[in-house]
Amino acid sequence: MLNGNASFHLHTIGANAASRPALGGNIDTDICIVGAGFTGLWTAWWLRQTCPERSITLIEAEHVGFGASGRNMGWISGKPIGHRGRLAQNPRGDAAVVDLRRACIEAVTEIPDLMRQHGVEIDAHHGGYLQFARTPAGLARAHATVADRESWGLGEADLRYLSADALREHIRIDGVLGGLYSPHCTRIQPAKLAVGLAGLLEARGVTIFEKTPALNIAPGRVTTAHGTIRAKVVLRATEAYSPALPGHRRAIIPMRSSILATEPLSAAEWDSIGWQNAEGLYGAEHAPFFATRSEDGRILIAGRGFPYRYGSAFDQNGRIDTPVVGALEQGLATLFPAVRPRIAHAWCGIFGVPRDWAPAVSFDVATGIGSAGGYAGQGLAGAYLAGHTLADLVAGRGETRWTRLPWTNRRSPDWEPEPLRWLGARVSYHLFRAADRSEQRSLTPKTSRFARFSRWLSGRP
Numbered sequence: 001m002l003n004g005n006a007s008f009h010l011h012t013i014g015a016n017a018a019s020r021p022a023l024g025g026n027i028d029t030d031i032c033i034v035g036a037g038f039t040g041l042w043t044a045w046w047l048r049q050t051c052p053e054r055s056i057t058l059i060e061a062e063h064v065g066f067g068a069s070g071r072n073m074g075w076i077s078g079k080p081i082g083h084r085g086r087l088a089q090n091p092r093g094d095a096a097v098v099d100l101r102r103a104c105i106e107a108v109t110e111i112p113d114l115m116r117q118h119g120v121e122i123d124a125h126h127g128g129y130l131q132f133a134r135t136p137a138g139l140a141r142a143h144a145t146v147a148d149r150e151s152w153g154l155g156e157a158d159l160r161y162l163s164a165d166a167l168r169e170h171i172r173i174d175g176v177l178g179g180l181y182s183p184h185c186t187r188i189q190p191a192k193l194a195v196g197l198a199g200l201l202e203a204r205g206v207t208i209f210e211k212t213p214a215l216n217i218a219p220g221r222v223t224t225a226h227g228t229i230r231a232k233v234v235l236r237a238t239e240a241y242s243p244a245l246p247g248h249r250r251a252i253i254p255m256r257s258s259i260l261a262t263e264p265l266s267a268a269e270w271d272s273i274g275w276q277n278a279e280g281l282y283g284a285e286h287a288p289f290f291a292t293r294s295e296d297g298r299i300l301i302a303g304r305g306f307p308y309r310y311g312s313a314f315d316q317n318g319r320i321d322t323p324v325v326g327a328l329e330q331g332l333a334t335l336f337p338a339v340r341p342r343i344a345h346a347w348c349g350i351f352g353v354p355r356d357w358a359p360a361v362s363f364d365v366a367t368g369i370g371s372a373g374g375y376a377g378q379g380l381a382g383a384y385l386a387g388h389t390l391a392d393l394v395a396g397r398g399e400t401r402w403t404r405l406p407w408t409n410r411r412s413p414d415w416e417p418e419p420l421r422w423l424g425a426r427v428s429y430h431l432f433r434a435a436d437r438s439e440q441r442s443l444t445p446k447t448s449r450f451a452r453f454s455r456w457l458s459g460r461p
């Protein structure tokens with residue numbers, strides 16, 4: 001089993017090393033974007049439309065797609081992004097949050113269509129997503145999600161409840177009680193999207209430097225070890241990596257998520273599981289648990305283990321700890337006990353979580369500095385839309401569909417200083433696990449009070 005090496009996605013397409021030069025001295029550019037993940041890439045893409053006359057330079061500490069963008073589960077999904085109540089604290093209130101969800105749903109088909117139009121293969125499969133419940137409390141939460149759909153302006157065609165039998169027609173999971181289905185999810189190979197998008201940008205005159213970490217960002221200037229970039233506009237797209245930059249230590253925390261990719265399953269194994277439509281799959285448990293069927297017939301299974309490292313430390317090129325591999329393998333065995341595929345690759349990545357679990361897209365006209373991020377694990381649709389907003393803000397377009405979204409120029413509070421941050425994350429992690437154990441033993445549909453307390457403590461929606 002390969003462990004780390006950024007990710008299976010990057011590794012299999014040979015995109016896990018720099019292939020572009022680093023910055024070679026001082027330069028001037030109109031717009032400098034820091035970070036070549038989806039936020040940086042989509043922002044450059046939309047800026048090409050809103051400001052075609054301005055020069056754009058993207059700098060990346062490692063290589064295109066090195067961060068979460070090249071390591072994720074590949075779901076472009078129409079699930080809500082961020083904490084609804086906190087995002088609703090904007091001049092347009094909840095209507096703006098509903099607009100954001102609607103835009104995410106549209107992104108599910110727009111992104112693959114756009115790539116198809118430009119000849120970029122991203123292994124897109126529009127299969128929707130399924131949630132499954134294995135406890136009465138989990139089932140009650142699935143029912144509650146469906147009951148809430150009208151408040152999002154959604155109907156039966158967008159989200160519906162599935163009985164255990166109806167769910168088994170999609171996929172045969174051990175011990176399932178029921179769940180829900182939504183058609184609003186497209187699975188992609190995310191590294192192919194990052195690399196393809198970077199190629200399209202370069203063909204449109206955007207310059208990308210790799211192996212060029214920004215050491216400092218200031219109005220009109222980005223300092224790197226290879227030279228200084230002078231730019232009227234500087235946009236930070238470093239999401240979970242932001243705490244390493246001066247001035248952003250407590251703005252966001254890097255939350256780790258780990259994935260295993262199995263070897264491809266045999267046709268007989270797929271027959272026993274079903275899952276012919278390759279929906280994105282997730283559990284109704286409190287400890288997040290996701291699975292994907294890949295284009296080449298593997299299962300990708302993701303979970304969080306203990307997700308936070310003291311002092312907001314990062315992983316080492318995606319390497320994960322052996323106990324996390326064991327826990328994910330066990331999780332896979334509980335879903336499909338009849339199949340025991342070999343694990344081909346294990347890796348992890350970090351995504352950015354703001355204190356109030358609500359993303360922000362900001363631009364200060366006075367300093368020319370902007371940023372976007374904090375999608376809390378929902379960044380595929382999120383970054384595409386945030387890039388739209390940021391490009392409109394930079395172009396000074398005033399009120400547009402994208403600048404009216406609830407994340408524009410909002411600010412989240414800082415996280416607590418250490419050791420409180422680490423202690424809070426630790427307590428919250430153990431409470432969610434205790435909640436899952438207690439709900440497994442219980443016959444009542446009531447969500448465990450451990451989970452309610454943990455949500456209050458962590459701020460998680």
Ligand SMILES: Cc1cc2nc3c(=O)[nH]c(=O)nc-3n(C[C@H](O)[C@H](O)[C@H](O)COP(=O)(O)OP(=O)(O)OC[C@H]3O[C@@H](n4cnc5c(N)ncnc54)[C@H](O)[C@@H]3O)c2cc1C
Binds near residue numbers: 071
């Ligand atoms: C395991 C995992 C699974 C996920 N699954 C999904 C999913 O299925 N669907 C979904 O919607 N979201 C998912 N997410 C979240 C999603 O991947 C992220 O929200 C999204 O990719 C964030 O994009 P980004 O460009 O903002 O950040 P990143 O992709 O992290 O990019 C930031 C880039 O900035 C670079 N950088 C950092 N510091 C500097 C510096 N000082 N100078 C220059 N460059 C710098 C980094 O090297 C990195 O390449 C998942 C995340 C993880 C970790």
